[in-house]
Amino acid sequence: MPAPVPTPIGRELARVAKSVARAFDDELAAAGGSLPQWLILISLKTRQLASQRELAEAVGIQGATLTVHLDAMQTHGLLTRRRDPTNRRVHLVELTAEGQEAFSRLRRAAADFDHQLRAGISDRDIATLYRLLARLQHNVADEVSAADATS
Amino acid sequence: MPAPVPTPIGRELARVAKSVARAFDDELAAAGGSLPQWLILISLKTRQLASQRELAEAVGIQGATLTVHLDAMQTHGLLTRRRDPTNRRVHLVELTAEGQEAFSRLRRAAADFDHQLRAGISDRDIATLYRLLARLQHNVADEVSAADATS
DNA sequence: TATTGTTATACTCTATAACTATA
DNA sequence: TATAGTTATAGAGTATAACAATA
Known part of the structure; x- marks a missing residue:
């Protein structure tokens, strides 16, 4: 949970x-x-x-x-x-x-x-962190494109 | 891996x-x-x-x-x-x-x-991200204390 | 004297617009 | 005309130091 x-x-x-x-x-x-x-x-x-x-x-x-x-x-x-x-x-x-x-x-x-x-952070967690940060980056890139499209 | x-x-x-x-x-x-x-x-x-x-x-x-x-x-x-x-x-x-x-x-x-x-990010991953961010925060707080102690 | 907040001043990073020089 | 870079100018956010008001 x-x-x-x-x-x-x-x-x-x-x-x-x-x-x-x-x-x-x-x-x-x-x-x-x-x-x-x-x-x-x-x-x-x-x-x-x-x-x-x-x-x-x-x-x-x-x-x-x-x-x-x-x-x-x-x-x-x-x-x-x-x-x-x-x-x-x-x-x-x-x-x-x-x-x-x-x-x-x-x-x-x-x-x-x-x-x-x-x-104190494992390699596995570091890799997870990278993956999640990349996803956030991707999501704001979408946001920018969407804003451009509607402006 | x-x-x-x-x-x-x-x-x-x-x-x-x-x-x-x-x-x-x-x-x-x-x-x-x-x-x-x-x-x-x-x-x-x-x-x-x-x-x-x-x-x-x-x-x-x-x-x-x-x-x-x-x-x-x-x-x-x-x-x-x-x-x-x-x-x-x-x-x-x-x-x-x-x-x-x-x-x-x-x-x-x-x-x-x-x-x-x-x-596109699961609740589980969000929770993981929080945990990792908290750890990073903790680690730089340490850094600051260490810097203070040595100055 | 200590505390709360403001004023004065300045620094860093950033951006846009106008410009120079080159192509 | 288009491209590479600079200059001029400005704005946002931040900080420190000195100050005023209050306790």
Whole structure:
């Protein structure tokens, strides 16, 4: 018999996500970073991205918002931007040595955090959690499409 | 056999929570509200709160931040503030008729959203999700205490 | 002195619109 | 004209510090 559910699932998700995000932000800040920076670094390192437009999409923000973060990271010496010689509209974003170090530092912080976060949860439960989160993601994607269709 | 887990659980949670939060914000905005306003309204309606301090804590924000939202809601005629005669430091926050209507509107939007969000998920899985979210919450609470202890 | 709440100020993240440069 | 990216501007949400009112 499943336990009764006291609050809507969206609110519970929001509440927990807020707690987790704050704790994670604190960890990243202690390692000299921030969540958007971490998402940018990890996207740069793990994906083959053809343009800033794709990078923005990978991170889930607008191009202009990405520019803000890239400017800050460039000012801090984490990356360089140069035009693609074959298509000079495209700016190639490349990590400096300092950017690589920042990535390593944040990766360690993120790994430590994840270890702490997973404490006492079985692999099986983690897999279940993934499946359920994917389902929620799917359901709000539906919601968006439905809203678009009726507007 | 559990499926392999491609990304850290915290990042996946953050990603899904962001999607869900955006979709929910859109719904609340369409109903003339926002997430902080909804949390404030629901706290006022469902709890017996002795002060703004307690209200801020229930919503999970600082007192000064709460003042910002209450000011806006008062400007829009959703609530009134008056001093408690028995302890004039305390401000009693009370919903107006318009505030009650706003609450009803947002409650309907939230219920519709939750229905959409839960589509295709069994009660048993919802209960499991609650249990796992509670565990994550517990684990970051630990993290915070640990960080405090070592600082 | 301690508590409740507000004001002043600023920071972070985000977005849209208008613009530049390139194609 | 279309695409990639930047600049200008603004808005939402949050926080801290200093303050006023009250106890």
